[in-house]
Amino acid sequence: MPQSLTHTQLVELADRFGTPLYVYHAEKIKEQYEKLTEGFSSLDSRFFFACKALTNINILKYIHSLGCGIDCSSINEVKLALHAGIPEEKILYTSNGISFAEIEEAVQSGVHINIDSLSNLEKFGKKYGNTYPVGVRLRPNILAGGNLKISTGHEKSKFGIPIDQLDLLKGIVAENSIRIKTLHIHTGSDIKDADVFVHGIKVLSELVSHFPDLEVIDLGGGFKVPYEPEDEETDIAFIADKLKKYLETHLFNKGRTFQLWFEPGKYLVSECGYLITQVNVLKDNGVQIFAGINSGLNHLIRPMMYDAYHHIVNLSNPHAEEKVYTVTGYICETDTFATDRLLHEVREGDYLVLYNAGAYGFEMSSNYNSRYKPAEVLVKEGDAFLIRRRDEFEDLLKNQITVV
Incomplete structure (x- = not known):
């Protein structure tokens, strides 16, 4: 019985469904x-x-x-x-x-x-x-x-x-x-x-x-x-x-x-879940290199709330030389997934996956900063099924009532 999805499978899912993306095995x-x-x-x-x-x-x-x-x-x-x-x-x-x-x-x-x-x-x-x-x-x-x-x-x-x-x-x-x-x-x-x-x-x-x-x-x-x-x-x-x-x-x-x-x-x-993200920007401030991804504490709050560790892998460049990065989110607030983490060289556009994302990941997500919640996919017997669509702009408005 397979214990985890392969890097190739995760990349294929990211290409097919977009990112950020929650995947459950x-x-x-x-x-x-x-x-x-x-x-x-x-x-x-x-x-x-x-x-x-x-x-x-x-x-x-x-x-x-x-x-x-x-x-x-x-x-x-x-x-x-x-x-x-x-x-x-x-x-x-x-x-x-x-x-x-x-x-x-x-x-x-x-x-x-x-x-x-x-x-x-x-x-x-x-x-x-x-x-x-x-x-x-x-x-x-x-x-x-x-x-x-x-x-x-x-x-x-x-x-x-x-x-x-x-x-x-x-x-x-x-x-x-x-x-x-x-x-x-x-x-x-x-x-x-x-x-x-x-x-x-x-x-x-x-x-x-x-x-x-x-x-x-x-x-x-x-x-x-x-x-x-x-x-x-x-x-x-x-x-x-x-x-x-x-x-x-x-x-x-x-x-x-x-x-x-x-x-x-x-x-x-917990172990069935993966959060696949994409690198928006790299910033080298002379002290550390930030890898800014297209997700944040609005999608996975555990690192900020519990100081939780999530293993991170660069799916797009898995055999490159390793360097030290601080992986951060796109929320306008301190929003750090990992500090001084050793990763294979990260480039803008690369897919990064966060492991152990099945428990209290999507479940604790929000629309903070008016960001969209990600899609969810279930992989069962080798087939991938979309089980929640990604938010759209209308989802931010659906319960609001205009009075002025």
């Missing part, structure tokens, strides 16, 4: 999903793609075709999943800081729901009582992940109900006869340490006895994918083995078993 998504299912094959597990990473409905349909469910962070993501044909029993809605109206709409849709605040749980109980099984998202006080901005389980995080508020939680559940089906935690992203997941399940296992209707232990996502050349991917089989050993010796031996749920996002789609 379906077989890479399948490869990642099979790592999860094979790695956790010894445990009763279900996976829900955290679609906030990439919500193009063609991606949702393809991931569902592999057998994966869809995890949603907003009611509109729930609507997109339903629109894509995913049945409600394969959709999970994990809310954060939202109005209760969104939860009501999720109930009407019939999807699985995790609630992350005592306030909304109490409102839920008063309206639905024990008629609709629900999950609660807990804050485990675990600091994990590659960047504090994507670490969600620590004691200062806004996410989840703090575990030290267990008595308040139990009181709301008892008063309203709420059926707690799922205990959920999510500690962060870019996690490769198996002990983080084991620690998480230890925290939850201590709470199991308080919830007699419990069926699911949900450990969220956060599996790491390699961005920099020396990075290592999360060893899924190793994590599964450690979790299984803990569960068999500390929890499942007490007469109760639970299904494990996970919500991988970046792990499924």
